[in-house]
Amino acid sequence: MTQTAYNSDEMVYRPRGGLAGRVQKQLTRRLGVTPLKINLDRPIVTFTFDDFPRSALELGAVRLKTRGWRATYFVSGGLAGVTNHHGELFDPQDLLNLKAEGHEIACHGFSHLDASRLHVEAVAADAARNRAYLKAAGLDDAPTSYAFAYGEATPQAKKRLLETYSSLRGVQPGINRGVADRGLLKSVPLDGGDDGLKRAVAAIKDAARNPGWLIFYGHDIQYQPSEWGCTPEFLDVVLHAVEHSGAQVMTQSDALAAIEARA
Template sequence: MSIYNKIRRAVAKKVVNRKKHLQLKEAIITFTFDDVPETGFTAGLPILQKYGFKSTFYVALGFMDHPVEGGVRYTPEHLKMVVDDQSELACHTYGHIHCYQSSKATIEKDLSKNSQRINEVIPGYRFKNFSYPFGEQTIAAKQVVRNKFRTGRGVNSGINHGQIDLINLHAYQIGTNITPDQGRALIDEAIRLKGWLIFFTHDVQKDHSLYGCTPELLDSVAAYCSEKKCSVLTMDEAISRIEGR
C-alpha cells in the first residue's frame, strides 16, 4: 500500500466512524467468507454445519457464474444453500471494486447493482452487512457504508473489544498465516476479553489460494469453538445481540 493510501485510510478511520462501547456477557465468534470461491460453499459451509454453526458469506455478485478453471466461481444455487442454512449473505460490492480508486457515486452505484442482483436471485433478500474489498477504506467508502449497512468489516487483525468502530471491524484471516494452535489461542483470548472475534477466509481446499485455508484448519478452529461452547453467530446475529435487538 502506498503512503498516500495509508494516510487516506488513517484519515477515514478518524473522520468517519460509528463508535460503540462493546459490553458483552460472553465472547462472540463469527466465521466469514469473502468473494466467495465455490469451495467456500461446498467445503466451508458443511464444516461449520457439522458443529451447528451459522456463518456469513460476503458476495460480490459480479463473480457469480464467472468462469474459472474447472467450472464457475459459484452459482445462484450456492447462494440459496446459504439462505436455506439460515446463514447470511452480505455485501462485498458487485464488481469487487477498489475503493481507493472509486468516487462516492461510483461506490453507491456499484452497491445498488449488487442489491438489485441479489433480489433477482433471491427475491426480497436484503444485504445488511458489508466487507471492504482488499480492506480499502476511504472517507467516501465509509460514509456510504455507514448510511447503508449495520456493519463494515475490514482486514486489520484484532479482536473487537472495548471501544470499537462498527464500520471498521477487525478480523483475523484463517489461512497460511495462522496455525491451529494460534487459532485456539485467539479464541481463548476472545473469551478472556469477552470480545467479538471475526474470522475470514476465501477458498477452502487442500491446494488453497494465498487467501484461503485447508478444510483441516477450518475444522480445527470450529471444533475448538464447539469444545469451548462459544456463541458462534453470523454478523447480523452478532450486531443484533450487541445492540440488544
C-alpha cells in the first residue's frame, strides 16, 4: 500500500503508533514552535472538515448557514470524486459552491500524505500541487490555512509550510489559548459517538469559562458514520451548545485575523 491509496475501506492508512509514533508527536509539538498569542474575552469557535465528504457539505454547511456561520473545508485534490469509508467525497463544483456561500476553502495537501514520514520539500511540493489544483478548479484566491493529514507533522514541515500559509492545524486535542503554536493548532474531533459528543460539549463549556480558540475538525456526517465521522444529531447538539455559549463562530483564516488584531 502507498500513502496515496486512501480510497477504500480495505486501504485506510493509519499513521505509525507505538513508541516511535509517540516520540515523533512529542518532538513535533515541542520543537519548531511559532508562537501565536491569544488574548480573548469571548471564545472563538471554528468548524473545519477534512478531505472532505459531500455529507459535510450537504448536512454540515446547511446547518451552519441557518445560524449565519461558515466553516473551513480542507481539500486534498487527489481525493476529488473518490468514494471511500467517508462516503462520496467532493467534486470541483462543490468547492465553487462553498466558496460562493462564504466558506473557506483550505489546503490539506494534494495526496493526503503523512508529513512525518516525508522529506520537508516533498511535503511542500505536495502542498504546492494542491494549490495548483484549487486554482485550476476556479478558486483564484490562494488558500492561507493548512491542516496536516492525519495530524502528522515534523518541526521542519511546520516551519516550511508557514512560509506559505498563515496557520497550520493538527489534531492534538485541546483549546488554543495563551500562547499557541501557529504551526500546529490544537483541535477537537467531531467523532467518537456518545463519548466523543461529551468531550466536544465539555470543550465548548471550557472555552466559555476561559476564552480561547476552539477548533473542531470533522469528516463525514452520516446516520451511520465512519470511525472519524458523526451523525447529524451529534452535530446538532454541538451547534446548539456553541450557540448558547456566546462564542463567535469564524473560519480558520477569519479567526486568526481577529486574534492577530487583538494582539
